[in-house]
Amino acid sequence: MVVKVIRCPSCGEVLELTDMYEGMEIQCELCGLVMIVKDDELLALDTNEVYSIESLAFEEEEEEDRDEFEDEDYYDYEYDYDYED
Numbered sequence: 001m002v003v004k005v006i007r008c009p010s011c012g013e014v015l016e017l018t019d020m021y022e023g024m025e026i027q028c029e030l031c032g033l034v035m036i037v038k039d040d041e042l043l044a045l046d047t048n049e050v051y052s053i054e055s056l057a058f059e060e061e062e063e064e065d066r067d068e069f070e071d072e073d074y075y076d077y078e079y080d081y082d083y084e085d
């Protein structure tokens with residue numbers, strides 16, 4: 001199964017499409033934008049704007065090697081427990 005990953009042209013939310021066919025409706029869960037698949041383009045119903053699917057395609061390579069979560073600045077503060085033996 002081919003999974004196409006695109007970014008919502010409105011809000012940038014990453015949308016995973018497990019299928020894509022002519023006339024298919026895609027709705028962004030975040031902003032609610034509805035797009036229709038037309039050939040290799042997406043027609044946004046709200047604005048009537050047309051976006052090339054390739055231009056919206058989310059490619060992991062673009063992310064490069066940036067660290068998503070850096071824990072280095074996280075300090076595990078010691079609690080002031082009163083140990084009573």
Ligand SMILES: [Zn+2]
Nearest residue numbers: 008011028031
């Ligand atoms: Zn969106």
